Amino acid sequence: MASSVMPTPRRMAAGDSGSAAISVVGLRKSYGDKTVLDGIDLRIPAGSVFALLGPNGAGKTTAVKILSTLITADGGQAQVAGRDLSADPQAVRAAIGVTGQFSAVDGLITGEENMLLMADLHHLPKREGRRVTAELLERFDLTEAAKKPASTYSGGMKRRLDIAMTLVGDPRIIFLDEPTTGLDPRSRHNMWQIIRELVSDGVTVFLTTQYLEEADELADRIAVLNDGKIAAEGTAEELKRLIPGGHVRLRFSDPATYENAATALRETQRDDEALILQVPSDGSQRELRSLLDWLDATGIEADELTVHTPDLDDVFFALTGGAGVPHQTKEDVR
Structure with missing residues (x-):
């Protein structure tokens, strides 16, 4: 270079x-x-x-x-x-x-010939090139197709x-x-x-x-x-965890327990029909332990607790301003 x-x-x-x-x-x-x-x-x-x-x-x-x-x-x-x-x-x-x-x-030659060509380009001795070729073809489950044109x-x-x-x-x-x-x-x-x-x-x-x-x-x-x-x-x-929107989802079966939790917890999103509360959280062990300790201390027991964090799609769109995921038929600049 x-x-x-x-x-x-x-x-x-x-x-x-x-x-x-x-x-x-x-x-x-x-x-x-x-x-x-x-x-x-x-x-x-x-x-x-x-x-x-x-x-x-x-x-x-x-x-x-x-x-x-x-x-x-x-x-x-x-x-x-x-x-x-x-x-x-x-x-x-x-x-x-x-x-x-x-x-x-190269689709015009066989898989094995493609491999042997690479061995030649790496200046491997003939015997060594054939040994490496055979081992790699077997490792990648290509032995049966080795003698067929790669175009197939x-x-x-x-x-x-x-x-x-x-x-x-x-x-x-x-x-x-x-x-x-x-x-x-x-x-x-x-x-x-x-x-x-x-x-x-x-x-x-x-x-x-x-x-x-x-x-x-x-x-x-x-x-x-x-x-x-x-x-x-x-x-x-x-x-x-960089992206907001993570939360802990608490589901209740008892309406009274649901109301008590909703009243005691701050900044929760309520779903009164499903008896579900969403508590903002970054999904970390520290925050989850704090919530569990609070539930134990207040005697409130949720029937189901699940942690929801943003996925990489959310991260990608947030960091790139909504730019699309690379399309498979396009190349990067140059």
């Missing part, structure tokens, strides 16, 4: 990355007068799944392309696999694998082959740019299991996705990218 990733005032000192697989400080990228990345900071621990969410054009794919050495940044610093992105891009490439939005599978594969099979090809070089960091786009629910869940298995082997996964459920299901940490900046970052539960 050319040396256009320039130092910023927040210079990254040697060793700052710690055990991080990816460390980013002040990353910037523009196309003409369009600022795609406006000084983003990220720190992704090794052996974890990190999900980057954002509307169409937010710059998710641009971030992946920069961190995987496919394009250069205009400013900022980044270390990937402990290597400086601008000073040692070749070492970064040797440590990573990339599966883009659109399949890199289903969408899920092509995606599995795509990731298997990415693993030929034994990368420790994998960038998955919307890996389940266009897959049916069963294939998507199969892909989730593959990602979990990769992480259990110590691989770090940088995931962009248009499916909020996917990020909620897989990611150890999530960042929401909007207008070129990180609008929020945290675990799924931490992000959900």
Whole structure:
């Protein structure tokens, strides 16, 4: 990579990355007068799944392309696999694998030939390439289809082959740019299991996705990218607690008990017909314990208590100003 990733005032000192697989400080990228990345900071621990969410054009794919050495940044610093992105891009490439939005599978040749081609590109000896190919085809349940043209594969099979090809070089960091786009629910869940298995082997996964459920299901940490900046970052539960609307729902069967609770509790939303009270809450253990202690102290017993917190859809729309979830047929800016 050319040396256009320039130092910023927040210079990254040697060793700052710690055990991080990816460390980013002040990353910037523009196309003409369009600022795609406006000084983003990220720190992704090794052996974890990190999900980057954002509307169409937010710059998710641009971030992946920069961190995987496919394009250069205009400013900022980044270390990937402990290597400086601008000073040692070749070492970064040797440590990573990339599966883009659109399949890199060649439909004119067989699945096995696709794998062997990747082995050749990684300069593996012939015997080693065939061994790795056979192992990965078996791991991804593609052995029976290995001799068939990849054009005959289903969408899920092509995606599995795509990731298997990415693993030929034994990368420790994998960038998955919307890996389940266009897959049916069963294939998507199969892909989730593959990602979990990769992480259990110590691989770090940088995931962009248009499916909020996917990020909620897989990611150890999530960042929401909007207008070129990180609008929020945290675990799924931490992000959900940022958004108002969480509450504890108390259902009663006895009208008198319901009235007593409604009178004693402040700022509750009543449903007199269903005998339900909604008590504002961030869903934290501390607030739930406080409510339970209060109910015990006053001798009020609800027949049912449930905790409701905003989901990632609520978080996404609140942080991006109502911008839509990325559509599967559109790409990010560049």
